Amino acid sequence: MAYTNAHFIIILINLCNIVVAISNNNTLNRPKFSSILVFGDSTVDTGNNNYITTLGKANHYPYGRDFPGHVPTGRFSNGKLVPDFIASILNIKDTVPPFLDPHLSNEELLTGVSFASGGSGFDEFTPVLTGAIPMFKQIELFKAYVEKIKCIVGEKEAKRIIGDALVIISAGTNDFIFNFYDIPSRRSEFNIDGYQDFIQNKLQIFIKELYEVGCRKFGVTGLPCIGCIPIQITVKCVSSKERKCVEDENSDAEIYNKKLAKRLLALQEMLPGSRVVYTNIYDPLVNLISHPEKYREI
Numbered sequence: 001m002a003y004t005n006a007h008f009i010i011i012l013i014n015l016c017n018i019v020v021a022i023s024n025n026n027t028l029n030r031p032k033f034s035s036i037l038v039f040g041d042s043t044v045d046t047g048n049n050n051y052i053t054t055l056g057k058a059n060h061y062p063y064g065r066d067f068p069g070h071v072p073t074g075r076f077s078n079g080k081l082v083p084d085f086i087a088s089i090l091n092i093k094d095t096v097p098p099f100l101d102p103h104l105s106n107e108e109l110l111t112g113v114s115f116a117s118g119g120s121g122f123d124e125f126t127p128v129l130t131g132a133i134p135m136f137k138q139i140e141l142f143k144a145y146v147e148k149i150k151c152i153v154g155e156k157e158a159k160r161i162i163g164d165a166l167v168i169i170s171a172g173t174n175d176f177i178f179n180f181y182d183i184p185s186r187r188s189e190f191n192i193d194g195y196q197d198f199i200q201n202k203l204q205i206f207i208k209e210l211y212e213v214g215c216r217k218f219g220v221t222g223l224p225c226i227g228c229i230p231i232q233i234t235v236k237c238v239s240s241k242e243r244k245c246v247e248d249e250n251s252d253a254e255i256y257n258k259k260l261a262k263r264l265l266a267l268q269e270m271l272p273g274s275r276v277v278y279t280n281i282y283d284p285l286v287n288l289i290s291h292p293e294k295y296r297e298i
Helices: 005-023 082-087 108-109 123-130 137-154 155-163 171-183 193-214 230-238 245-268 282-288
Strands: 034-040 167-172 217-221 275-279
Touching: 005 275, 034 082, 082 108, 082 167, 108 137, 123 171, 137 155, 137 193, 167 193, 171 193, 171 230, 193 217, 193 245, 245 275, 245 282
Parallel strands: 034 167, 167 217, 217 275
Antiparallel strands: none
């Protein structure tokens, strides 16, 4: 799923409010984080898929046409991704590099990386179809990352960096598209309500594992308006003369997001010292799609 910078700027307005909430900072000062750590799918993959065998590649034009230097970097966008913008706003760094880049400097490692992979998801079936880095593998890469920074700054400072990092988690869309809507491999086991719970259980385990390694500040994105993704419109409107969003899939995403917001609040209570915040990307995208005239100057 590819986005343009206009999409990201709209989402970024909401995410900035979330960043302030995660910082738990009651002053008007800009929230401070040691680094930025990113997990998920193509929405936050800054180039890891360049280094693996997968069908999902964004290392060719027109990807990157608005990125500094006008070169494709492996980001599934015409320019920067949301984590890049957030890292820049927080004065952490201009862009977030992929962890699999073999040429990362110590400074780049210490200020954060992305472990995300385009095509990934929480359901173990999802990366099998795409060849992406599974979410559990992203945890393994993160643990390897922790060992690297321990070697750079020592165990005590590494613990501080991880504890003060802003952790962004953005995944789930591929799970529903690949395993429930378009390739219904999970429909024999779950109805939509059960599959939503299944994915959120996986997400909860994922956050707990990160917490056990030392992460404390989490921003977790909900689902976008899945029914408005071009591939879903194309597949579902093939017999119709009118291209329009698939309302059932959008409704499912809204229900998922309401459940997720409640679950994350409960999870925060279970993890002492944590800050686990839900990020609403559904409403900004729907507003952009429904009222494009508002954003012509962006």
